[in-house]
Amino acid sequence: MSETENDLERIAEAEEQWRREVLEPRVKRFGIGKSPTRFYTPTATRGFDFLTKVGFPGQYPFTAGNNPFDFWRAHAEAGAKLGIRPDAPGGGAGAGRYSGYGTPEDYRDYQLRMQSLGSRGGPNVAFDLVTQCGYDSDSPFALGEVGRVGVALDSLRDFQVIYEAFTGERDIDKVASNFTINAPAAVIIAMYAALAEKRGIPLEKLRGTPQNDILKEFIARGTYIYPPRPSMRLFRDTLVFCRKHLPKLNVTSIGGYHIREAGATRIQDLAFSFAIGCAYLQAGVDAGLEIDDFAPMVTFNAFGGSMELYHEVAFQRAARRMWARLVKERFGAKNPRGMMIRQPIAAHIGCTSTTLQRPLNNLARAMVGGIAGGMCGALPAVYPPFDEPLGLGHSLEAIQLQVDATRILIYEARIADVNDPWAGSYFMESLTDETEAAAQAELEKIDGMGGAVAAIESGYMQRAIARSAYERQRRIESQGEFVVGVNCFSGEKELEVSVNRAVEQLYDPAQMATAEERQCAKLAELRRERDGKAVSRALQALEATARDEARNVMPDLIECVKSEATLQEICDVLRGVFGEAEPVKL
Amino acid sequence: MERVWQELIDAGTGGDRRALGRLITRVENREPGWREAMKALYPRSGRARVVGITGAPGAGKSSLASRIAAILLGQGRRVGIVAVDPTSPFSGGALLGDRLRMFDVATAPGIFIRSMATRGTLGGLCQGARDVARILDAAGFDLVLIETVGAGQDEIEVVKAADLVLVVCVPGQGDAVQTLKAGIMEIADLFVVNKADREGADELVADIHSMLALRGERSREAPPVLRTCALSGEGVDLLVAALLERADRARSSGERAGARIREEILTLIEGELARAVRRRFAGGSRLEEAVKSIRDGESDPYSAAQAILETLEPER
């Protein structure tokens, strides 16, 4: 990498000669228009400055990784001897496997079963769509949805039931909780705080991550309630409250993951995610918080994924460097911990890369993601399990295969023995630079529009993502892009390898079928038993606070949940103040 | 008139929504008998006010239409909305996405929302919209809103079907007034600055006023410039009052009514002639011979067209 100009000249000449004498004749011989492969030389990284561009793992700009090794790598050998899964976060005291279904009672019992099978962490909660959209289980919108994609939650009572599985050595001062909740995140955080209060646990001990990333909902996931601006006000309130009272709680998990799954290109994913990240950071700064204090509590939700191995590695490197630079230069941060992209896993293929056709192939695909992850300084997470697209949940076999594949990468392929193995590669460094430059240009375009909120209100991000998704579909349908078993190699002569799945009854379908009924009955009981006047008072107080932009709704939300107001009652008050988000025209 | 048409008309104007939808489709598709059907409907129409809403993309026209409809519904009126989107010149298909912005009134019994594509035929949009408005009129709707994107000639066309035209602008779209298609300024009876809570609203109102002054008004008075905020509903009450009042005035203006009827007759004739030409010549041997002769360098499109036209003369 330290070639002189002279060297580079000679290399360029040699490359020209190679082209004439080796490459072009070969292209001609095979009768194709141009070479299907590329080769990179030092000329691709002219002027490369290792210390500015890469540096060292654990140091700005973090291109080579957030740290020289993670917890799981430090204890990999010991973990193997003890049979501990490498992806058990935080050594097992972190939040466990993402899960949730049925009523809170069903989910509590599920957690107890998992604990008897060895699970040690806190809940990593998936909520049903009814809850995510701020409705109660007896709302007309709840038809068919109660307890389906996650657990139903209507009140603090329900929240407490879930946590009956987390007491003693698994109490909430000892384990972390994750909540995949966005639009009503403030209410869930309020419930968490209220629960701690009831248990006499100081709020400062609570750990975990509410997803709390509302902006991506408008462009990628669709579980929004209020329009973008009031949503940002709620975000600000959660941020300020958490920094003050729940300092160990991460404040958000920014979802590049969802943006890519919605069809965004890699560059759009990076630019939109960071535009959103900047909006959140700015909200904190505008609220008077110190960047170095709260930036470290901003996390990301698994940037990724596609099948293109090289590009995903370059993406991670570019993302780390770009975010570090943004936080440092745009926000003047000094605390390196705030400049890191903290995410549970890094590169992976993404669920939309899996196919319904010949599902076992998805294991081979997920392996590519694991390799990419391992090669960019993260857990080589082989994800998702192969049966993801079947729509039946993940079977035990699929989970075991997935976990073993990750182990094979760590222990047999030894992929995690080297930090940033691509550092200095002419190819990878130039690809990283290109990725960063393209994302930076797109980010600046969004800056020009007024930032993420403006780009969302105008529909710019939504339309861009929809277009990219469509363009990809057209490429696939015209064989401009190949997906094995889907648009190529799918003829009658191909073998359908049959899939053996022990039907995973971790989620009991009988329970899911009656969840709506049981939740509605409980709601009726709740309304009978609670003090209606206390509920009204609390809701009124919330409304008054919500109408005043300068005030923080969190204390009122805590009072509301304690009075046993339901989730929808609370969200409806806010609907009355903030209005509801309107769909954007395509 | 065939019985199936008669039944559709009776049912459609008698409150059967399915029949009404089907009636509109058959007329839009120019299915045989459509003309007789429209002749039968014409005497039953003329009561409804027809208001065109146009403006640049992103101005919030659909939301505004929705809010206007909601207020009218609250006054006990019945409202039809015709939402127009462009047909793709490449595929002939269209993505009609205005309806989704009107979710809050979509299921109200007094509302009927119909999405239409421009379909690219000569004068087609205008006549098509007129036909649909007339059908809704005959079915008892008090007001019909025709909403189009003001980004093309078609959209300026469509307002010929309306008694009154609202042009919607929004602050923060750069040089909002300049970007409005030339011609839209002339047709506006009312300007609406929507999203008036945004920065730049005052400037935009001032820009519109000065643009109107620059043009120098003809005999009619300068159109008013109103402010609204479709999301919150602010200003929409006043807008509704203004447009009801002006729509009535426009309809009772003999000169305007005469001009509209004149336009419609000519459009109907043009539309039929265009169709007839295509039917007669497209794919026919005379046209193919002309093409061959041009490709062989023996003729040109102008001569070919002239020759064909001259053969039509004796038949006219």
Add this chain to the structure above:
Amino acid sequence: MSGDRKIRVLIAKPGLDGHDRGARVVAYGLRDAGFEVIYTGLRQSPEQIATAAVQEDVDVIGLSILSGAHLALTRKVLDRLQAQGAGDIPVLVGGLIPEGDKPPLREMGVAEVFTGGTPISSIASFIQSRIASP
């Protein structure tokens, strides 16, 4: 039939599922296949879908559901269509539909189920042939 006739399709997402990538891609694709696509977006109640189908007089309805609530929601939509006199409009369902749920959907009256990886051209051809011979 007059040459002006276009095939009109309603694409809707019933329920609370917010993943609209598939629905949008199909909407664009059918537009490019020459159809007029009325795209109603997210959070459509069965009532809204039936009302839209009637007012727009569509030839076919496409429901996209990835939340697992497809059986309950489809049943309700078919119900409302029937109530509004539009039970004759064919309904297609797409999204995340397990193999085992396809028979019950067909039994309810769904014309076809299109799951992941189906080329849009197949959907378009299906609709065209269905319209030609209902």
